[in-house]
Amino acid sequence: MEDENNNKKTKRNSHFPGMFRGFAAPVTLALFAVPMVLLAGLIAMGFWAADRHREAEELRAVNENVCREAYTELAGSVRELNAELSKLVLSEAPSTLALSLDGVWRESGAITALLGRIPSAHAENAALNRLIVQTGDYCRSLSSSVLGGKPLTENDRKQILSLVDASEKICTELENRLAGGNIPLTALDAERFYAEPAGENAEYPKLDYNGPYSDSAENRQALGVSGDELSEDEVKTKAKELVALALGDEGAAEQITAQSLARVEAGYPRYDLALVLPDGRTADIALAAQGGQLVYFRLYGARETAPAEQDLGTLKTKGLEFLRALGYEHAEPTYHSTYDGSVVVSCCCTQGLGHALADGEEEPSVIMMNDAVRLRFDTATGDIIGADASKCLMNHTERSFADVTAAEQAQANLSPYLSVSSSRLALIPMDDFSEKLCWEFRGSFMENEYLVYMDATTGEEVRIVRIISDENGTSEA
Amino acid sequence: MNKRKKTVIALIIAASIAVCAFLAGTAFADTLRRGSTGQLVRELQTRLKRWGYYTGAVDGVFGAGTEKAVRLFQKKNGLTVDGIVGAKTAAALGMSIGSSPAGSSGAGASSGSLSLLARLVHGEARGEPYKGKVAVAAVVLNRVKSASFPNTVAGVIYQSGAFDAVSDGQINLSPDQESINAARDAMNGWDPTYGCLYYYNPRTATSRWMLSRPVILTIGNHAFC
The missing domain is CATH 1.10.101.10 (PGBD-like superfamily/PGBD)
Structure with missing residues (x-):
């Protein structure tokens, strides 16, 4: 019997290599299978890792090529910019000047886009970006002057010369890097990209001009802020009164509580406040520290009330009353947009021209597009739940106007394709932060509405705006 | 039926229920009806x-x-x-309930820039007060107007290393209605930062360059400068 058992064991163990002899069969199986499974897993992982590595390499190559292309195009565009700038120095004829100025503006846009495609940190290329954008902006403003018959001044030529010099240095640096292969190898390593020697403090020419991107644009004074400096208590009281006024319940001011107040030194000093209404709703409001004019306010939450039809005309009338209470005596609604249960109406201040256009006629009114206040209404309750007067505070002041031509004279210069429906005087903002008094002609062409602005003094065309109207409101394009 | 077979069948049934529930959830994600919550x-x-x-x-x-x-x-x-x-x-x-994929236009988000801005706000300022959301959108628009930055909304948002939400992919989440409204308010001109070009969370920021900039105001968890 014992021999028979020994024979069975021998037969069973004979299926496995010698090293497993002496173990019970299941243990022997496990000792054999586990390493095999691990080995198979390891091999599979190896293949998987190799596949991932190949994919990563392909991705890296794509990234590198995109960056190399951007870098190469960047160098080319800066060289083109440099060429156009140098032509400007030599050019005297308005037609060639205008072409080169346009060329600089176009290359400036291309370079800015390319700078965004190379993965350098903002701090590294901010000054370069600024120089390029301002160069394009400056040349665009010069282009308007040249087309208006004004030649380049000596100061303009000097500034352009300094730009030729700066752009020459930049493109030489870029080209040297390209020639030496010293360009990025990976999009993930920002350090290997073109970095300005002095980062954001790099020394580049300062351009003296007025335009949307000029230094002067960032240092403008708020013309609408005036009055005595308010104490914190006065600010709190005024803020509560303004919110109560917006809600049409001036008696509620005393029940409103100020949750926080902070003075902010940005441009002109302001106070930011958070208020809590008796019904638990909250509001953010900001007032100018000097004079206490409303900068903005926004009420959150909804008043629980039965819905009522809110006619847009009624809301506009209510808004104009609110503006009068804020001190903007004369204003007119312009655009509006409806979203999220509210309607935002833009209102612009108006001012008399100062004289009649003809004997016996009334003094016409001028709408001042820069003096805009946006009002937000709850469409369910009709409450004024927001206001933004920040743009108006920057521009609002008493203007004096020169003599203007009759509307008919300006209208004679309009395109015959425009079918005019109305006209009025409007003071519109220009790119250099000046304002131009224009005749605004509203009309239609091919089922679209347009506003065409003609210089009220010379009768020349200044700007064309297309009105976009849909079920949500009106805006301009 | 032995115990192993029963276990396998139970697992298949459970998996089927889970898949059905997922599919049902997906099918009704664009509607609110009796039984919906949240x-x-x-x-x-x-x-x-x-x-x-x-x-x-x-x-x-x-x-x-x-x-x-x-x-x-x-x-x-x-x-x-x-x-x-x-x-x-x-x-x-006046609500947006769609679960449309990021990038497509949802209710009220008609333009590409608004949609992109709303997604950035959602990715960067989820959990911030409403004013803080508008402030983040306003910083983007202030950068567009600044000579030191790209001059498009997309250019600013996708500028290398500019926003964490772009780096970690949170910008690809669908924005909620509040983020869309905040983006729209900023595009309508509301700037609670008064022209700030940068912001950071003082508790998590490590950039010495950023931390060296003077703070103009704080809204929620973000310092604006």
Whole structure:
């Protein structure tokens, strides 16, 4: 019997290599299978890792090529910019000047886009970006002057010369890097990209001009802020009164509580406040520290009330009353947009021209597009739940106007394709932060509405705006 | 049937239920109906209550009372009366309930820039107060207007290393209605930062360059400079 058992064991163990002899069969199986499974897993992982590595390499190559292309195009565009700038120095004829100025503006846009495609940190290329954008902006403003018959001044030529010099240095640096292969190898390593020697403090020419991107644009004074400096208590009281006024319940001011107040030194000093209404709703409001004019306010939450039809005309009338209470005596609604249960109406201040256009006629009114206040209404309750007067505070002041031509004279210069429906005087903002008094002609062409602005003094065309109207409101394009 | 077979069958049934539940959830993600719960239902109830259609509690549960109010709203506004808040009813309510993939236009987000800005706000300022959301959107728009930055919304948002939400992919999440509204408010001109070009969270920021900039104001968890 014992021999028979020994024979069975021998037969069973004979299926496995010698090293497993002496173990019970299941243990022997496990000792054999586990390493095999691990080995198979390891091999599979190896293949998987190799596949991932190949994919990563392909991705890296794509990234590198995109960056190399951007870098190469960047160098080319800066060289083109440099060429156009140098032509400007030599050019005297308005037609060639205008072409080169346009060329600089176009290359400036291309370079800015390319700078965004190379993965350098903002701090590294901010000054370069600024120089390029301002160069394009400056040349665009010069282009308007040249087309208006004004030649380049000596100061303009000097500034352009300094730009030729700066752009020459930049493109030489870029080209040297390209020639030496010293360009990025990976999009993930920002350090290997073109970095300005002095980062954001790099020394580049300062351009003296007025335009949307000029230094002067960032240092403008708020013309609408005036009055005595308010104490914190006065600010709190005024803020509560303004919110109560917006809600049409001036008696509620005393029940409103100020949750926080902070003075902010940005441009002109302001106070930011958070208020809590008796019904638990909250509001953010900001007032100018000097004079206490409303900068903005926004009420959150909804008043629980039965819905009522809110006619847009009624809301506009209510808004104009609110503006009068804020001190903007004369204003007119312009655009509006409806979203999220509210309607935002833009209102612009108006001012008399100062004289009649003809004997016996009334003094016409001028709408001042820069003096805009946006009002937000709850469409369910009709409450004024927001206001933004920040743009108006920057521009609002008493203007004096020169003599203007009759509307008919300006209208004679309009395109015959425009079918005019109305006209009025409007003071519109220009790119250099000046304002131009224009005749605004509203009309239609091919089922679209347009506003065409003609210089009220010379009768020349200044700007064309297309009105976009849909079920949500009106805006301009 | 032995124990192993029973276990396998139970697992298959459980997996099937999970898959069905997932598919059902996906199919009804674009509607609110009886049985729906959550923040969107709460928003729905708030709006219905504010306009007088709903008198119950704002509890985030779409029950019989909410359904009745929705039916009343639909009837009053000339919509199909089915008690279900779909795209048309949501639009009439001024709500966005769609689970459209990021990048497609949702209710109220008509332009590409608005949609992109709303996604950035959602990725960067989720959990911040409303004013803080508008402030983040305003910083982007202030950069567009600055000579030192790219001059498009997309250029600013995708500038290398500019926003964490772009780096970690959170910008690809679908924005909620509040983020869309905040982006729209900023595009309408509201700038609670008064022209700031940068912001950071003082608790998590490590960049010495950023931390060296003077702080103009703080809104929620973000310091603006």
